Amino acid sequence: xxxxxxxxxxxxxxxxxxxxxxxxxxxxxxxxxxxxxxxxxxxxxxxxxxxxxxxxxxxxxxxxxxxxxxxxxxxxxxxxxxxxxxxxxxxxxxxxxxxxxxxxxxxxxxxxxxxxxxxxxxxxxxxxxxxxxxxxxxxxxxxxxxxxxxxxxxxxxxxxxxxxxxxxxxxxxxxxxxxxxxxxxxxxxxxxxxxxxxxxxxxxxxxxxxxxxxxxxxxxxxxxxxxxxxx
Amino acid sequence: xxxxxxxxxxxxxxxxxxxxxxxxxxxxxxxxxxxxxxxxxxxxxxxxxxxxxxxxxxxxxxxxxxxxxxxxxxxxxxxxxxxxxxxxxxxxxxxxxxxxxxxxxxxxxxxxxxxxxxxxxxxxxxxxxxxxxxxxxxxxxxxxxxxxxxxxxxxxxxxxxxxxxxxxxxxxxxxxxxxxxxxxxxxxxxxxxxxxxxxxxxxxxxxxxxxxxxxxxxxxxxxxxxxxxxxxxxxxxxxxxxxxxxxxxxxxxxxxxxxxxxxxxxxxxxxxxxxxxxxxxxxxxxxxxxxxxxxxxxxxxxxxxxxxxxxxxxxxxxxxxxxxxxxxxxxxxxxxxxxxxxxxxxxxxxxxxxxxxxxxxxxxxxxxxxxxxxxxxxxxxxxxxxxxxxxxxxxxxxxxxxxxxxxxxxxxxxxxxxxxxxxxxxxxxxxxxxxxxxxxxxxxxxxxxxxxxxxxxxxxxxxxxxxxxxxxxxxxxxxxxxxxxxxxxxxxxxxxxxxxxxxxxxxxxxxxxxxxxxxxxxxxxxxxxxxxxxxxxxxxxxxxxxxxxxxxxxxxxxxxxxxxxxxxxxxxxxxxxxxxxxxxxxxxxxxxxxxxxxxxxxxxxxxxxxxxxxxxxxxxxxxxxxxxxxxxxxxxxxxxxxxxxxxxxxxxxxxxxxxxxxxxxxxxxxxxxxxxxxxxxxxxxxxxxxxxxxxxxxxxxxxxxxxxxxxxxxxxxxxxxxxxxxxxxxxxxxxx
Numbered sequence: 013x014x015x016x017x018x019x020x021x022x023x024x025x026x027x028x029x030x031x032x033x034x035x036x037x038x039x040x041x042x043x044x045x046x047x048x049x050x051x052x053x054x055x056x057x058x059x060x061x062x063x064x065x066x067x068x069x070x071x072x073x074x075x076x077x078x079x080x081x082x083x084x085x086x087x088x089x090x091x092x093x094x095x096x097x098x099x100x101x102x103x104x105x106x107x108x109x110x111x112x113x114x115x116x117x118x119x120x121x122x123x124x125x126x127x128x129x130x131x132x133x134x135x136x137x138x139x140x141x142x143x144x145x146x147x148x149x150x151x152x153x154x155x156x157x158x159x160x161x162x163x164x165x166x167x168x169x170x171x172x173x174x175x176x177x178x179x180x181x182x183x184x185x186x187x188x189x190x191x192x193x194x195x196x197x198x199x200x201x202x203x204x205x206x207x208x209x210x211x212x213x214x215x216x217x218x219x220x221x222x223x224x225x226x227x228x229x230x231x232x233x234x235x236x237x238x239x240x241x242x243x
Numbered sequence: 244x245x246x247x248x249x250x251x252x253x254x255x256x257x258x259x260x261x262x263x264x265x266x267x268x269x270x271x272x273x274x275x276x277x278x279x280x281x282x283x284x285x286x287x288x289x290x291x292x293x294x295x296x297x298x299x300x301x302x303x304x305x306x307x308x309x310x311x312x313x314x315x316x317x318x319x320x321x322x323x324x325x326x327x328x329x330x331x332x333x334x335x336x337x338x339x340x341x342x343x344x345x346x347x348x349x350x351x352x353x354x355x356x357x358x359x360x361x362x363x364x365x366x367x368x369x370x371x372x373x374x375x376x377x378x379x380x381x382x383x384x385x386x387x388x389x390x391x392x393x394x395x396x397x398x399x400x401x402x403x404x405x406x407x408x409x410x411x412x413x414x415x416x417x418x419x420x421x422x423x424x425x426x427x428x429x430x431x432x433x434x435x436x437x438x439x440x441x442x443x444x445x446x447x448x449x450x451x452x453x454x455x456x457x458x459x460x461x462x463x464x465x466x467x468x469x470x471x472x473x474x475x476x477x478x479x480x481x482x483x484x485x486x487x488x489x490x491x492x493x494x495x496x497x498x499x500x501x502x503x504x505x506x507x508x509x510x511x512x513x514x515x516x517x518x519x520x521x522x523x524x525x526x527x528x529x530x531x532x533x534x535x536x537x538x539x540x541x542x543x544x545x546x547x548x549x550x551x552x553x554x555x556x557x558x559x560x561x562x563x564x565x566x567x568x569x570x571x572x573x574x575x576x577x578x579x580x581x582x583x584x585x586x587x588x589x590x591x592x593x594x595x596x597x598x599x600x601x602x603x604x605x606x607x608x609x610x611x612x613x614x615x616x617x618x619x620x621x622x623x624x625x626x627x628x629x630x631x632x633x634x635x636x637x638x639x640x641x642x643x644x645x646x647x648x649x650x651x652x653x654x655x656x657x658x659x660x661x662x663x664x665x666x667x668x669x670x671x672x673x674x675x676x677x678x679x680x681x682x683x684x685x686x687x688x689x690x691x692x693x694x695x696x697x698x699x700x701x702x703x704x705x706x707x708x709x710x711x712x713x714x715x716x717x718x719x720x721x722x723x724x725x726x727x728x729x730x731x732x733x734x735x736x737x738x739x740x741x742x743x744x745x746x747x748x749x750x751x752x753x754x755x756x757x758x759x760x761x762x763x764x765x766x767x768x769x770x771x772x773x774x775x776x777x778x779x780x781x782x783x784x785x786x787x788x789x790x791x792x793x794x795x796x797x798x799x800x801x802x803x804x805x806x807x808x809x810x811x812x813x814x815x816x817x818x819x820x821x822x823x824x825x826x827x828x829x830x831x832x833x834x835x836x837x838x839x840x841x842x843x844x845x846x847x848x849x850x851x852x853x854x855x856x857x858x859x860x861x862x863x864x865x866x867x868x869x870x871x872x873x874x875x876x877x878x879x880x881x882x883x884x885x886x887x888x889x890x891x892x893x894x895x896x897x898x899x900x901x902x903x904x905x906x907x908x909x910x911x912x913x914x915x916x917x918x919x920x921x922x923x924x925x926x927x928x929x930x931x932x933x934x935x936x937x938x939x940x941x942x943x944x945x946x947x948x949x950x951x952x953x954x955x956x957x958x959x960x961x962x963x964x965x966x967x968x969x970x971x972x973x974x975x976x977x978x979x
Binding site: 065122123151 | 393397398399400482483484485487488577578663664665666667668669670671674675686688801802
């Protein structure tokens, strides 16, 4: 499979995503937000981390108007895979492709540290080959990752198995110490109803190599490859 | 014709300097000319009081690719066609009055220095000093500076991987904020900052020009007084988002189209003035600028204001005439404004017009020839007074455990995690050794190599004996680099001192420069870039002399890098000095300074021995004997060992070691040239000892990594207890 990595003005995880995908054998191209592409149906579209347009307004609030996002919406509607990481997750929420918002961390500080994720969902290629009892150590790096959603939508997300990951401690408990940003019910990532759009705050692309001391993030790409096939 | 004192004060020019200027140009300068010359003759740009000392520094070496002072930063060869550029710069005065913006602009400025050379920035470091956190103003400054550094680095996507922070009363109200940046790239992509080729256009790219930062260079060159707050308009406001676009565009230009341009230069202190004049001076050309062509964000700005504005996120590009359109298009594709504002000339003059009116017309070599005032120092009497103190009279400690816990919680030693978790230290996927150890280590993508980077300066040692203390700063920086397995290659320095017109400060400055030169020569690490920040004084006095050292080392095979985390069962050795220490090793130590509440003693450094020890450790790395290594510095052996235990979450069994007659000196003394090394097995331990014996390096077994207690002589503390005070020390102090 191939991937297309979106580059908005202010995106900075584009090269890291490209690098990480390469580690698992996925070839990717970087796409500048004005060069509106048509994505291949089997292309994985990645909205990486960064501070699109500086995020001086609400994070992702400007990027959602970018010409590229119309193409992303079309791709997702046609059932194509889309993953938004960090700022990419914020953009997906702002664009209405995922429910909820990402508020300022409850600590009111930026946090760059490892988090432990428990895979939760069976409905998505991003997660269905992950072992729920095997937690992934994935770094977070954000100031606004505090996922908030209203009670009704939260109930639906959980009932429909659309919570992709939750922050847990080493024993798998949902503690506030394990939660780096104060998100509701320790949510780290969520899916749309069809499971083809994933938004997550932690950065799997930073956990991609033994040299960097962490390869846990590769499991997510491997899950996609196992589900879709690697051709 | 007489110029008002007020006008001279604005540009921090003395009447004698004004008269020198009049004599040089044979007439009275115009207002704009006075502004241009005043800014470039300021201490901040012209190094009036420090320049005469720079010839002491060794600046050349086989790995050095740039001539010092001729480019925005120093470049060194990494081998295989790769090079690294790096520089450290101060942003002290702005941070004292507007900590967030002051620190953030410091980061933005040093980043531009690096990508102006065509290299991609891969790491930021910050060397910080504040007054004690018991004071609310110092807490405000600390929080603002940390937020500003994070705000810029996190947004632009360059990892903040290291640095240091220390607290001392002398920095109250005059914090130090020194930012360092490292970039890497292919050597053939290195760009120059010169304005060659008369007829080539001058293109200003990036932000519009506003009134922010006017006289910033001047402000950085005077003491802070009660009116400093009124200087807030001299501090600029940042836009890291725009700088991210500039960074990408400049790197793309260097990597893909270096042949389109003759020069690229950032706009820093004194803005358009210094960037154009310095670029012309490097090329031996002239420049003509029309300020009417400069895009502005405010109305009715005068030519004077446009020339001296320090609005951030601007660069000057000097394309070849025939590639002007290519260059304009490249920047515009990145959604960056780019305008032609003038041209390179062949007349050796800097000419500024405002439309049809000529407002300045000066030979380039007038502003670039500031007066020079060699410092005339007299040794401060307090140095001899401090050194005369008989440390034998200090009673030895009775409760080493309590002393250890106190030191672990001390703001100068406690874990810095509280700070670096607010900085993105991983973006770009190169950070192999993360913050919290000795040097940070970054992989160089596309090669097998890595760079180790660190900043260091123990200002207490510099205060006690400036020449020795400055040499220690270099030696310690090198030790941090060596601990990871990297070979120290070159140095950037940031000379933070008080008012050089005072004889005591002049002495500190002269001696510190000599000390840096001594150590750099001995260690084979030339000074490739740097900056001086003088006048760091408040009405309460001057700062401790703080010649910050940024060091870069190279590791040829990144897979060979090691950290300061031993494994269970490892044997720990102290090398470079005996375990037993004389009471004189307490000189300037954190332990003694906290105990007495003042400086005392005389620090010593044997450079020949230092070099031998570092060579030995690198040799042991090469043989693959080491499983971990750590520099033994602040807080002495007990802190170095505890830090290794806390990093690995493993205790140490060293209860039976012989600490000699002075327990305080053995545990907490800070004698130089020491490492703590870890090896896996008995046979490796025997090899290590044998190797040390052959080169006469003292080596002593400390103990075995095991269990969950730190047992070191009479110390017996559970790791959890040590971790609690160590990890919360800084946060507790900040809580006030």
